[in-house]
Amino acid sequence: MMSRALAVLIIVGLVLLVLLAVLNWGALTAPTVLSFFGASVQAPLGLILLVTAIAFALLSFVYGAVQRTAMLLEARRHAQALDAQRRLAEDAEASRLSELRGEVQQEFADLRKTIEESANGLAATIAEMEDRLAKRP
DSSP states (O other), X not given: OHHHHHHHHHHHHHHHHHHHHHXXXXXXXXXXXXXXXXXXXXXXXXXXXXXXXXXXXXXXXXHHHHHHHHHHHHHHHHHHHHHHHHHHHHHHHHHHHHHHHHHHHHHHHHHHHHHHHHHHHHHHHHHHHHHHHHHOO
16 A cells, blocks of 8 residues: 555656646756766756656666565565475375374274174183083082
8 A cells, every 4th residue: 555655656746747847848948058077068957857857767666666576576486385385284284194094993993803802702701601500410
């Protein structure tokens, strides 16, 4: 939201700059003697300053757009890496749960076998006792 407000503020500033240039076009285009590193040239100083200001504003926009794009790409890379790590953790958890399920099933199978063996042993002991009781006079 803040970047949108900043963009609107910059656009309003540029519109005001253009309005100032249009209203004062005669003054901006008035030729002036300019000295630049020992060379003298007659040129409109106001127009040169206006073009320079607009060029710097455009460079600022381009720089901001490049920075924002780089930030979005970096955020996307981070999101992809985070998603890959999340999937890896989920797969590891699923593997652990599957292994635990197998161990629990094996423990139940061993317990069931032990109970059946105990029941068979108990049944055999009871049958033997009944046979002994039946043989007694």
